[in-house]
Amino acid sequence: MIYFDNAATTYPKPNQVIGSMTRAMQIYGANPGRAGHKLSMETAKALFLSRQKCADFFHADPENTCFTLNCTHALNYAIKGISHKYCHIITSDIEHNAVIRPVHALTKNSSCTYSLFSVSKNDDETLRNIERLITPRTCAVVCTAASNVTGQLLPYKRIGELCRRRNLCFILDTAQACGLVPITLDDNINIICAAGHKGLYGPMGTGIMITDGKYPLGTLIEGGTGSASSDIEQPSFLPDRFESGTINTPGAIALGAGVEFVVKKGIDKIYEHEMKLCETFRERLEGNRKIILYDDKIGENRVPVVSFNIEGMNSSDGAALLSSNGFYLRGGLHCAFLAHKKLGTIETGTIRFAPAVFNTTAEIYEFTNFLNKLSKK
C-alpha cells in the first residue's frame, strides 16, 4: 500500500505523536482545568505545554491559542464569531466548503452578505480583485492559504497587508499550508485556523484557532470551562471562551508532539522534499497523453498537491482503480466545488496526488510506472 492522500490527513503519523498520544491516555487521564487534584493539574500542565508549542509555531500568545476539533470547527468559530448584523464578508472563488458553507449560512439567518473574489494566476490581479469588492460594510476577508485541489498558494501576506490597511479582519484557512509554509500572525493575519492532523502531523480530531486578540469574537458554543463558574455569561477570555466542555486532551497533547516533529524536521526541508516528489511525479508523466494534469491553470506559488485525471475515466473510478492496485488517493470534488468549477472539473472531479514527509522517490517511481503502463493498455 502506498498512501498519497495526505491532503485529507497525513499518514503515517510520526512515532513521537503516537507515543505522546499513548502516554497521554496512560498518564494524563484526568480532566484538565476542572479539579484541583494532582492528576488534573499534571494533565493541565501537559496540555499547556502543547498549547505553548502550537502558539510559538504561529508566533502567538498561548492564551489566544484555542484547541478545536479540526480546521472546519476553527473556521466556524472565526467566521460566525466575527460576523455581525449587516456584515459583508469577502472570500475567494476556490474555497473549501469549510469556508464557503459557514459564510453562506450566515446570509440565511441575518443580513450578512458575501462576495467572491477571483483568484488569478497573477497575484497583483488577485489583490485588485479583492480591493474592488471592499465596501463600507465589509468586516472581514476570509480565504484559504492554499487550494486543497490545485495546491495554488494565495498571496496571503499581501492580503493581510491590504486588510490591515483597510482595517478589516483577516481570517486565514491554513488547512493545506501549515507545516509547509511558515505562516504566522506576523503576516498581518488576525485569525489563523489550522488543521492539527495534516501538515502538523497530529491526530485526527485536532485543530487550532489562533487569534491576535484584535477582534472580539462571539461564541457558537457555551458551557463549562472550569473558570468563572459563578457567572452565567460565557467567559470573555481565551482560550476558555472557545473551549467549553472537555476537550480532546490526548489529541491536543499529541498535536504538540506533531508540531515539535515539524519544527525539528524544518518546514523548509519538508516543503522541499514534498515539492521534489511532485516534480518527479510530473516529470515521469510527461509525454503520457492519457494523464491530464491541471498545473497550467494555476500560478507558480504552490504547495505539494497535484490534481490529475486518467483520460476516459471520472475521478472516482480512477481513484477506485488505483486503490485496487494499492495506491491510495482521493478522487472527487474534495469538498471544494468552487475550485472544481473554476478548474472546469465540476463534472468529473479530479484525483489528488498529495505526498507527505514519509513518502519516497521510490514510491513515486512505482506509482508513475503503474500509470504509464496503464496508459499503454
Next chain:
Amino acid sequence: MKSELIRMKSVTQANRAQLFLAQRRIKASVERITSPQGGCGFGIRVNGDTAKICAMLAEINIKCGKDGNTRR
C-alpha cells in the same frame, strides 16, 4: 514568609504565569480556587513580594488585582 495565592483568569493563564516565573527562578504552584466571588478558577501560590511578582507578570499581560484577587 507567608505564601499568597494570586487568582488567575484560567488554568492556562496560571500555567503560563508559573512557567514565566520559573524561568526567573521564582517558584510558584498552580492551585484550584473556589470563591463566592469568582466561582471556580485557578491561581498561583507564591512566596515573596506579591507586588513585585505582579509587576513581573504584567510584562506578559497578566494582571493581578482587578482581574485577579490576591489572598492568603
